[in-house]
Amino acid sequence: MFDKIQSLIKEKKLTPTDCAYHTLRTLENNGKVRALAIKGEDKLHIELICPFCGAYSYVTQEWIKVSKGSKFRFRVKCPKCEKLVKITKLKGKK
Numbered sequence: 001m002f003d004k005i006q007s008l009i010k011e012k013k014l015t016p017t018d019c020a021y022h023t024l025r026t027l028e029n030n031g032k033v034r035a036l037a038i039k040g041e042d043k044l045h046i047e048l049i050c051p052f053c054g055a056y057s058y059v060t061q062e063w064i065k066v067s068k069g070s071k072f073r074f075r076v077k078c079p080k081c082e083k084l085v086k087i088t089k090l091k092g093k094k
């Protein structure tokens, strides 16, 4: 089950131009994260399979634009094990 954001996109009929940010990453230990920021919202929707404990969760948090020097795009805390999952910026794509 990893379809919360997918159904959000369907429900709101979002197209790529409605999205300020959208990413789908695989993490260590079969972890997975999908994140979506919708234009006009200051919220980041995050769907996570925790790389530490394997728990599935869906959380929203404030969408903060990170500084240029930051290595990370965003961080999310697993509600289950409370470990911080850091999502790095992708390099070289402009």
Ligand SMILES: [Zn+2]
Pocket (backbone or CB within 6 Å): 050, 051, 052, 053, 054, 055, 078, 079, 080, 081, 082, 083
């Ligand atoms: Zn966890």
